[in-house]
Amino acid sequence: MVCHCGLVTGKNEPVPLKSIEVEVKVNDHVATVSSTLQYENKEEQPLEAIFVFPLPAEAAVCHFSAKIGETEVVAHVKEKKQAREEYDDALSSGQQAFLLEESEQSSDVFQLNVGSLPPGESASIRLEYVTELAVQADDGLRICLPAVLNPRYEPQGVNSGGGGSAQVTSVPASAVPYNLSVKAHVSSPRPISKVESNCPLDPLNYLNPEQTQATISLAAGHKFDRDVELLVYYKDAHQPTPVVESGQASAKPGSLMGDTVVMLSLYPEFPTSVMSSMTSSGEFIFLVDRSGSMSCPMHRGEGAQERIGSARDTLLLLLKSLPMGCYFNIFGFGSNYESFFPKSVEYSQQTMDDALNKVQTMGADMGGTEILEPLKHIYSQSCIPNQPRQLFLFTDGEVGNTKQVLDLVKKNAKSHRCFSFGIGEGASSALISGVAKEGGGHSQFITGTDRMQPKVMQSLRFALQPAVVDIAVDWKVPKGVSVTPLSQPISVLFQGQRSLIYAQLTGESSKQTEGSVTVKYSLAKQPVKNQLCFSLKPAEDTGLTVHRLGARTLIRSLEVEERGGGSEKKATELKDRVVNLSVQSGVSSVFTAFIAVHKGSGEAVKGPMLRRNVPTPRIGGGGGGGGSMRMGRSCRLMKKSTKMYHAAPMAKMRLCAAPMIMCHSAFPGGRTGTENQLGTCKRSLSRDLCEPSSVYCDAGTHSIKHGFEMADNFEMAENTITVPELTRDPLFQLISLQKASGSWVLETALVLVLGKTLEEVDKTKPEQVDQEVWATVLALIWLHGFKIKDQDEWQLLAIKAVAWIQAQNVPFVPECVAAGNALLGCKVQKETLGL
Incomplete structure (x- = not known):
């Protein structure tokens, strides 16, 4: 059409x-x-x-x-x-x-x-x-x-057919x-x-x-x-739920619409012993849209970040959260595509640093939205033995060859899992949801004022969960009742993530009125099963909602099978079956x-x-800046003109002769408006003379949107140091300083985030404790003390940090935690840190 x-x-x-x-x-x-x-x-x-x-x-x-x-x-x-x-x-x-x-x-x-x-x-x-x-x-x-x-x-060159x-x-x-x-x-x-x-x-x-x-x-x-x-x-949203719906009175008995249909909402619960340790293997491939529309703002409110900027922040989090021993690569795509490395590389301090340097230069500068070709290239590369492939796709676009993309993902589903993220308004749900479904992963949409990072980190936690294998679904129904599944067999399970099962129930039982379904699987070589019992008595006032959703589920799977190739006779049979089912169910x-x-x-x-x-x-968003698209200008028209502030790579900052105090209240705050860098601004840093009791705080009037301005011509007092540029968010500054191993090094940039001086931090360190261990404990306390609301974003990198500390066999951890709390003004328990 x-x-x-x-x-x-x-x-x-x-x-x-x-x-x-x-x-x-x-x-x-x-x-x-x-x-x-x-x-x-x-x-x-x-x-x-x-x-x-x-x-x-x-x-x-x-x-x-x-x-x-x-x-x-x-x-x-x-x-x-x-x-x-x-x-x-x-x-x-x-x-x-x-x-x-x-x-x-x-x-x-x-x-x-x-x-x-x-x-x-x-x-x-x-x-x-x-x-x-x-x-x-x-x-x-x-x-x-x-x-x-x-x-x-x-x-270009794609035949869109009808x-x-x-x-x-x-x-x-x-x-x-x-x-x-x-x-x-x-x-x-x-x-x-x-x-x-x-x-x-x-x-x-x-x-x-x-x-x-x-x-x-x-x-x-x-x-x-x-x-x-x-x-x-809802309260207690993760409760398994069965819905049993009676058939249509006018429909033929034995047909989908004439029989009872059941919809089961399952939330698998994995054993705690298995979930306590994340997998340390895997090949993680991040496929990032760099089309022109990624320069659009994330939303239309004040202080909105560009989509490509949010993607860069997200890649920083992802790279810091990966486990040692895994493999990774990053692809950018637009009208063409390019990768950071010729093939996936082992995760180490060197490869992480190389990748982060390239992430900083990523822009929305690659034209249109060609997703199919980079996917073909990725799938053409051999999988790494014992490193399950995990693909993360980020795009704000829509493509005219959606079904070709989905078919390609489905064809390669056995070799990988695909997690997809739709960015901005109007992102194609068929594309975003479809690649995750066909790739056995999970999809997320980031719209309005949503932050990309917590949603992406949830998917990374899913990807790091032990793989579930040998999934089987067993039905137990009374004699005289038969079960015909309408859903495709379950191919993937994640802890706490919902799975929906549809089935047609044919026949009746005069005695028993209950049935059950049991999902069995193997997790980390341990057999696990989850069971849900349900009444065969249909619910009231459900109309035909469950029947129609069940029919839709079956129709979609038959359509995919029809596109999958095979003989002309088989394709015709599948098409006829879809038409009959569609006509029957409406x-x-x-x-x-x-x-x-x-x-x-x-x-x-x-x-x-x-x-x-x-x-x-x-509005902004859409497929990018090339090909047959007629968009791009609308993004730029919407973006407000805001002054960009940048610090020199190593800006000089004057310190007062008297000890400078960093106000603790500067850090737990939010990230929007003029208080989103280090807290409420009480005075500008620039050229103001410090008094003995001066408070170091955010240069709010100079760092509203895109950076932290520290002029390199500050007046020099008797104490002068050079410090790295501060990012617009102290949380991301802290994260950017973490090593691939999970540790932090005691350095000026770190203590600046903590709100202390090097002298204060060094003076309070327990004598027997190594500086790197001390810095890592302080970083963990700061995260739990001031950024607990953002735990979804830093949880995985904190787990890495805890594992690194434990590997050092440090005997003075309680003393470290006590000293860190006293220094930072926190009350974080050792057990809370995971130590």
């Missing part, structure tokens, strides 16, 4: 889209989303409208209807070619027709054809889908209502001529802790004393500069479409119908 974005006309004449109303019903970890779009044709001729829009890749579109005037037409699912022919025939005979179909290149893009909208008439289009809710790093359940359809970067690429017609977000309203109803067996969003919300309204039901609405005045995200938090697929025909006046339309375009908001 030819993809344009919005209601399209060759003359770019607008059709007023009056409003979009969205109703969300969240039931535990599943959501049903109904969208109603109101249009009005003020033209003098009939109108054919083409509307292209994004949906979550995991969504199962299950209802589509249109109401023109007082007449409502409900669409049905048919084979795509047949549906298109019916649509064309209806239009040529003067009938009104509606066609909804999924893109053949990406499962998260849909096209709606409305033909024809009579002059003076209004149209109300209703679309409904169900979707699973992804679990975030902080255990929130993410609901994304895509409002942004970025252009899909079309790699799918085409989405050509975005855009206007500034403030000029979007329609409004959006969102209302959500949340219900769960467990209390609802809170609901958050990247957009302003009205207050949460609980509907019962148990706080298991609540409503919330999007505040008026949405600016259309981002997708709408809701994050729902759930969309790549081979089917929703079609509705309403008999109007019966008079054939004379001449071509008008086509009209509803523009989408212009």
